[in-house]
Amino acid sequence: MTNPRQLAFIALRDVHKGAYADVALDRVLQKVNLPDNDRRLLTELIYGSVRRQRTLDTLIDQLAKKKSHQQPQDVRTILHLGFYQLRYQERIPASAAVNTTVELAKENGFSGLTGFVNGLLRQYLRKAGGAGGAGGVAEKNSLLLPQSPAPDVDPLQLPENPVERLGILHSFPDWIIQVWLEQLGLADTEKLCEWMNQSPTIDLRINPLRTSIEEVETALQSAGVLVRRIPYLPQALRLIGNAGSIQKLPGFREGWWTVQDSSAQLVGHLLDPQPGEVVIDACAAPGGKTTHIAELMGDKGKIWACDRTSSRLRKLQENSQRLNLQSIQIYTGDSRHFNQFQNTADRVLLDAPCSGLGTMHRHADARWRQTPESVRELSVLQQELLTHTSTFVKAGGVLVYATCTLHPAENEQVISAFLAKSPDWQIEPPSGVDLPDSAYNTPQGWFKVWPHRQDMDGFFMVRLRKTNNSE
Numbered sequence: 328m329t330n331p332r333q334l335a336f337i338a339l340r341d342v343h344k345g346a347y348a349d350v351a352l353d354r355v356l357q358k359v360n361l362p363d364n365d366r367r368l369l370t371e372l373i374y375g376s377v378r379r380q381r382t383l384d385t386l387i388d389q390l391a392k393k394k395s396h397q398q399p400q401d402v403r404t405i406l407h408l409g410f411y412q413l414r415y416q417e418r419i420p421a422s423a424a425v426n427t428t429v430e431l432a433k434e435n436g437f438s439g440l441t442g443f444v445n446g447l448l449r450q451y452l453r454k455a456g457g458a459g460g461a462g463g464v465a466e467k468n469s470l471l472l473p474q475s476p477a478p479d480v481d482p483l484q485l486p487e488n489p490v491e492r493l494g495i496l497h498s499f500p501d502w503i504i505q506v507w508l509e510q511l512g513l514a515d516t517e518k519l520c521e522w523m524n525q526s527p528t529i530d531l532r533i534n535p536l537r538t539s540i541e542e543v544e545t546a547l548q549s550a551g552v553l554v555r556r557i558p559y560l561p562q563a564l565r566l567i568g569n570a571g572s573i574q575k576l577p578g579f580r581e582g583w584w585t586v587q588d589s590s591a592q593l594v595g596h597l598l599d600p601q602p603g604e605v606v607i608d609a610c611a612a613p614g615g616k617t618t619h620i621a622e623l624m625g626d627k628g629k630i631w632a633c634d635r636t637s638s639r640l641r642k643l644q645e646n647s648q649r650l651n652l653q654s655i656q657i658y659t660g661d662s663r664h665f666n667q668f669q670n671t672a673d674r675v676l677l678d679a680p681c682s683g684l685g686t687m688h689r690h691a692d693a694r695w696r697q698t699p700e701s702v703r704e705l706s707v708l709q710q711e712l713l714t715h716t717s718t719f720v721k722a723g724g725v726l727v728y729a730t731c732t733l734h735p736a737e738n739e740q741v742i743s744a745f746l747a748k749s750p751d752w753q754i755e756p757p758s759g760v761d762l763p764d765s766a767y768n769t770p771q772g773w774f775k776v777w778p779h780r781q782d783m784d785g786f787f788m789v790r791l792r793k794t795n796n797s798e
């Protein structure tokens with residue numbers, strides 16, 4: 328069976344039983360050999376339906392007699408697929424979206440409900456003002472454009488309350504909208520929501536020990552892959568458009584480059600490791616930053632890469648072999664309990680486990696998996712990790728704390744609590760790092776990368792120095 332909509336339905340069934348969206352997608356892809364365009368449609372339908380779930384459920388709630396959560400789960404999934412295509416896939420004709428969704432209902436044991444499915448989708452189209460599909464209308468009905476044309480053209484009715492309104496329109500839980508609104512205000516929160524609903528870009532970090540950025544540019548361009556450079560990041564290239572399978576691109580097997588988002592590359596530069604130093608990467612797997620550190624050190628010195636997840640450490644091992652790096656030594660275990668590293672490191676990187684609120688565009692289901700409670704638990708773990716791994720640093724040494732979340736409880740509050748009880752530590756403004764201060768820096772000295780401003784993953788990072796007179 329190679330019908331991408333039926334395959335999407337099967338994968339989404341898995342997701343609703345608890346599978347990660349990317350794992351569910353891989354599972355169906357492994358069973359079939361799809362042409363590229365069907366593969367793209369399948370991916371779009373799965374990730375889009377998961378990402379836009381709240382908006383799609385609200386449409387069911389508003390148009391059907393029974394609420395979305397009262398529908399049989401499979402019918403809800405079929406309706407998600409239909410509404411997703413009508414609302415967000417302008418290239419799919421409305422008639423095709425409706426007919427294929429009705430077919431899905433039939434094929435999956437809901438012949439008795441085809442009239443209901445057909446009626447509901449057509450009701451949406453009627454309200455949207457035609458058979459041409461409603462794509463784009465929804466996003467125009469923005470909080471920022473109250474005067475924008477005919478908000479009643481959007482069948483989705485939005486409440487006045489800005490948190491719920493943004494949450495329903497852009498499909499995020501209220502608590503995440505609240506966290507952003509408190510830091511950014513309305514206009515920027517809306518831009519951030521829109522950014523997080525885009526398909527992710529892919530950046531490469533060139534390995535200067537094996538090649539040069541110019542050589543990689545030429546090799547990729549000869550293979551028909553478009554790239555552009557990223558300001559302030561001398562080894563970064565962004566792939567433009569669909570580059571196909573990453574492992575098949577020129578230079579992958581040769582270890583010329585690593586896939587790493589630009590903001591993750593900033594972390595290595597903020598740490599600024601030097602050849603010959605001892606560096607501990609306390610949460611290292613799968614090694615994106617460990618291998619960057621080794622490259623920045625010219626592979627000279629010692630990097631002790633610690634992580635508690637052995638499967639992820641195996642990836643680190645593979646990555647460092649592919650890049651032909653010798654300076655990395657792996658330690659498996661909980662970094663809160665390593666006692667052999669006290670006062671040994673010139674630099675420590677703590678790239679802490681976090682809620683990932685800065686990278687939700689890469690993980691369609693992340694917004695539904697995290698909760699205020701999981702953030703609280705992570706923040707306790709982050710504080711414990713910071714307290715213990717700071718003891719690894721020699722007097723006069725540096726620790727960089729980084730996360731890919733934009734939640735203050737995992738960032739600013741972790742650092743403030745640490746500094747309040749650690750008089751021998753202070754924030755150090757980044758020196759020797761050629762970064763646009765105004766773009767990332769805050770008066771407190773930490774870096775916060777807001778994706779909608781910098782067009783890269785959301786990140787928080789701060790460089791701390793242990794004073795010389797500490798024990």
Ligand SMILES: C[S@@+](CC[C@H](N)C(=O)[O-])C[C@H]1O[C@@H](n2cnc3c(N)ncnc32)[C@H](O)[C@@H]1O
Nearest residue numbers: 610611613614615616634635636661662678680
């Ligand atoms: C954000 S990821 C690290 C990503 C990595 N630095 C990179 O750039 O590829 C966080 C890592 O922390 C690890 N981790 C979580 N709790 C830990 C603990 N208590 N001790 C050591 N590692 C831990 C997880 O297994 C995960 O690999």
